[in-house]
Amino acid sequence: MHNRLFTPGPTEVRPEILKELSTPQIHHRAPEFSALYAEIQPKLQRLLYTENPVFLFTSSSTGAMEAAVTNLVAKRCLNLVNGAFSKRWHEITAGNGVPCDAFEVEWNIAIKPEMVDEQLKTGKYDAVTLVLNETSTGMMNPVAEIAEVVKRYPDVFLLVDAVSGMAGVKIETDAWGIDFVLAGVQKAFALPAGLAVAAVSERALERAKTVPPRSYYFNLTNMYKYHQKNQTPSTPAIPHLFALNAQLDDFLAEGLEERFARHERMARIVQDWAKEHFDIYPEEGYWSKTLTCVKNTRGISVKELIDRLVNDYHVRISNGYGAIKEKTFRIAHMGDTQPDEILGLLAAIEEVLGL
Numbered sequence: 001m002h003n004r005l006f007t008p009g010p011t012e013v014r015p016e017i018l019k020e021l022s023t024p025q026i027h028h029r030a031p032e033f034s035a036l037y038a039e040i041q042p043k044l045q046r047l048l049y050t051e052n053p054v055f056l057f058t059s060s061s062t063g064a065m066e067a068a069v070t071n072l073v074a075k076r077c078l079n080l081v082n083g084a085f086s087k088r089w090h091e092i093t094a095g096n097g098v099p100c101d102a103f104e105v106e107w108n109i110a111i112k113p114e115m116v117d118e119q120l121k122t123g124k125y126d127a128v129t130l131v132l133n134e135t136s137t138g139m140m141n142p143v144a145e146i147a148e149v150v151k152r153y154p155d156v157f158l159l160v161d162a163v164s165g166m167a168g169v170k171i172e173t174d175a176w177g178i179d180f181v182l183a184g185v186q187k188a189f190a191l192p193a194g195l196a197v198a199a200v201s202e203r204a205l206e207r208a209k210t211v212p213p214r215s216y217y218f219n220l221t222n223m224y225k226y227h228q229k230n231q232t233p234s235t236p237a238i239p240h241l242f243a244l245n246a247q248l249d250d251f252l253a254e255g256l257e258e259r260f261a262r263h264e265r266m267a268r269i270v271q272d273w274a275k276e277h278f279d280i281y282p283e284e285g286y287w288s289k290t291l292t293c294v295k296n297t298r299g300i301s302v303k304e305l306i307d308r309l310v311n312d313y314h315v316r317i318s319n320g321y322g323a324i325k326e327k328t329f330r331i332a333h334m335g336d337t338q339p340d341e342i343l344g345l346l347a348a349i350e351e352v353l354g355l
């Protein structure tokens with residue numbers, strides 16, 4: 001029996017969307033592919049509040065994170081770190097031989113605009129990486145406010161990992177001035193894993209032309225060349241694109257504002273529940289709208305809870321990440337999940353724990 005996913009990626013995919021993956025295949029150099037690509041493009045631009053091109057990566061999110069730092073850093077990159085994924089972005093940057101420094105704060109503390117200002121004042125950097133929603137800690141960093149600070153430094157590009165936020169919360173790419181914003185589709189998009197998207201600013205594309213290429217597969221200049229023909233440089237995950245196209249139609253049918261409001265509503269339900277029975281891991285004011293990282297104040301066995309939920313209820317939540325594995329557990333409330341499903345999950349947890 002299928003175990004319904006309440007994990008912060010991969011997330012549950014609706015059967016109607018799974019069916020789209022089995023659409024008869026088309027050739028990626030045929031006009032019908034370009035038509036599909038051209039159909040998807042404006043829908044992604046609406047979702048991201050941007051007029052920038054939105055590229056499609058046949059990879060998980062990590063590939064798009066790698067594309068950002070290998071193409072868009074000419075001088076030195078500042079990696080803002082307050083969780084596992086922001087830390088990984090620093091490792092990706094360093095691992096590709098891109099000059100960089102990590103600025104790290106405690107994992108339960110949000111990155112604040114003043115911290116970023118302090119770092120950028122040094123004049124050392126021409127790019128900064130920031131994770132919108134730290135999936136490891138259930139923390140939402142104040143991207144809009146940080147973007148205001150970054151704007152004061154005209155040579156500094158803002159690169160945002162919005163993996164577990166995009167399609168669940170509003171991201172005003174152009175208004176905030178984000179140069180690169182990426183997400184894999186297995187989180188709030190509620191699609192199967194294996195595809196990532198990223199909106200890239202015009203000035204980012206200009207800089208990419210001047211940075212010596214560090215990657216062949218993740219080459220933004222080349223991707224843009226093909227983008228103008230409504231194509232991708234290599235064979236893309238065509239089945240995914242059928243599913244993405246259908247899913248974007250469903251987002252727009254639900255209404256973007258309504259979709260974001262549903263995520264807020266589910267977040268409130270889980271946060272209220274967590275405050276009543278446990279506590280919430282990150283500092284207040286920065287709680288994620290798409291997942292909640294519950295602090296295990298009762299000292300329960302997280303592993304046992306997860307096993308019981310799977311065996312007895314066929315639902316799966318996630319344990320804590322890395323160092324906070326048994327100290328926390330994570331409930332995702334993102335994608336196509338509905339409030340009534342969240343209430344059912346919480347009732348199951350209460351029954352298992354005898355709350």
Ligand SMILES: *Cc1c(COP(=O)(O)O)cnc(C)c1O
Nearest residue numbers: 060061062085133135163164184
């Ligand atoms: C899941 C996740 C990633 C890594 O995604 P992959 O698709 O596994 O490469 C990166 N950043 C954040 C914030 C994530 O939630």
